[in-house]
Amino acid sequence: xxxxxxxxxxxxxxxxxxxxxxxxxxxxxxxxxxxxxxxxxxxxxxxxxxxxxxxxxxxxxxxxxxxxxxxxxxxxxxxxxxxxxxxxxxxxxxxxxxxxxxxxxxxxxxxxxxxxxxxxxxxxxxxxxxxxxxxxxxxxxxxxxxxxxxxxxxxxxxxxxxxxxxxxxxxxxxxxxxxxxxxxxxxxxxxxxxxxxxxxxxxxxxxxxxxxxxxxxxxxxxxxxxxxxxxxxxxxxxxxxxxxxxxxxxxxxxxxxxxxxxxxxxxxxxxxxxxxxxxxxxxxxxxxxxxxxxxxxxxxxxxxxxxxxxxxxxxxxxxxxxxxxxxxxxxxxxxxxxxxxxxxxxxxxxxxxxxxxxxxxxxxxxxxxxxxxxxxxxxxxx
Numbered sequence: 001x002x003x004x005x006x007x008x009x010x011x012x013x014x015x016x017x018x019x020x021x022x023x024x025x026x027x028x029x030x031x032x033x034x035x036x037x038x039x040x041x042x043x044x045x046x047x048x049x050x051x052x053x054x055x056x057x058x059x060x061x062x063x064x065x066x067x068x069x070x071x072x073x074x075x076x077x078x079x080x081x082x083x084x085x086x087x088x089x090x091x092x093x094x095x096x097x098x099x100x101x102x103x104x105x106x107x108x109x110x111x112x113x114x115x116x117x118x119x120x121x122x123x124x125x126x127x128x129x130x131x132x133x134x135x136x137x138x139x140x141x142x143x144x145x146x147x148x149x150x151x152x153x154x155x156x157x158x159x160x161x162x163x164x165x166x167x168x169x170x171x172x173x174x175x176x177x178x179x180x181x182x183x184x185x186x187x188x189x190x191x192x193x194x195x196x197x198x199x200x201x202x203x204x205x206x207x208x209x210x211x212x213x214x215x216x217x218x219x220x221x222x223x224x225x226x227x228x229x230x231x232x233x234x235x236x237x238x239x240x241x242x243x244x245x246x247x248x249x250x251x252x253x254x255x256x257x258x259x260x261x262x263x264x265x266x267x268x269x270x271x272x273x274x275x276x277x278x279x280x281x282x283x284x285x286x287x288x289x290x291x292x293x294x295x296x297x298x299x300x301x302x303x304x305x306x307x308x309x310x311x312x313x314x315x316x317x318x319x320x321x322x323x324x325x326x327x328x329x330x331x332x333x334x335x336x337x338x339x340x341x342x343x344x345x346x347x348x349x350x351x352x353x354x355x356x357x358x359x360x361x362x363x364x365x366x367x368x369x370x371x372x373x374x375x376x377x378x379x380x381x382x
Contacts, residue, residue: 126162
């Protein structure tokens with residue numbers, strides 16, 4: 001029995017070993033798949049023949065270093081000023097020189113500023129192409145000269161300036177042109193015959209000085225000598241004072257100037273010798289006027305030896321010679337004709353003389369002006 005049991009045991013072991021070595025047979029009923037999981041299991045890494053080194057011996061780790069203070073951040077540019085760069089030998093850039101227009105603009109502004117400081121009127125700037133501007137004088141100055149340096153810039157009878165750089169000189173210079181500003185609508189109108197009479201003149205110093213319009217020059221230019229006020233001094237003939245008085249308003253009305261009596265002959269524009277004998281160069285005349293220039297002081301001596309009948313006629317005749325100076329008209333019924341002893345000659349201005357007088361007293365008829373220059377201030381009709 002024991003041998004049978006042992007034999008059965010051996011057979012059972014053999015069957016079990018055979019079952020392990022052979023593949024299992026497919027079951028008749030399929031096995032359901034396993035339930036899904038959230039993360040699939042990773043595949044095992046492939047095995048290699050590389051031997052795994054033995055683990056290094058474990059050492060005791062060093063203690064961590066002691067904490068150190070955190071360094072402060074560097075200062076920002078706003079906290080610490082940036083030092084300037086070290087100086088170099090490079091010279092600073094040369095500034096651009098002012099342009100011509102900048103020089104002229106600065107000069108014009110300076111002139112007006114300095115004129116205002118002196119109580120003078122402001123000047124306008126010349127406008128190219130505007131025929132209201134009439135030039136009458138020109139001079140040169142340095143670009144940076146001022147009003148107090150030049151008497152020309154202190155004139156009161158000027159309305160506008162034109163400025164231009166002088167080319168071709170080493171220093172900065174400016175040509176200054178002075179202008180009157182007279183629109184055409186404001187210009188005096190004169191008929192052509194009166195104008196032609198006025199421009200045909202002879203020098204008053206010549207022996208035969210008869211002409212329609214007299215001048216005190218032989219150079220073709222007008223001599224303007226009409227001070228305002230006109231001062232007079234009775235050098236001789238004080239008894240004639242009452243005879244003189246009525247003619248003072250006449251001078252003011254006709255010539256547009258004030259008349260005042262001076263304190264001495266040395267300060268007077270007119271030295272009057274009334275009712276006395278004429279000097280040698282006035283011999284045979286009832287009156288005459290002689291212009292003097294004593295070291296730059298201009299004045300006229302007037303002699304009137306006419307009887308009472310012609311006193312006013314001769315006095316006013318000589319005053320027009322001395323103040324304007326108006327010339328002798330041809331013989332005729334004119335105050336300025338050379339006929340003082342003719343009882344039929346007018347004692348006042350004729351119609352022609354009334355037309356000539358506004359030309360002689362025109363505010364823009366300046367000393368040294370030619371008739372061509374003067375014509376620009378007028379509208380000549382006819």
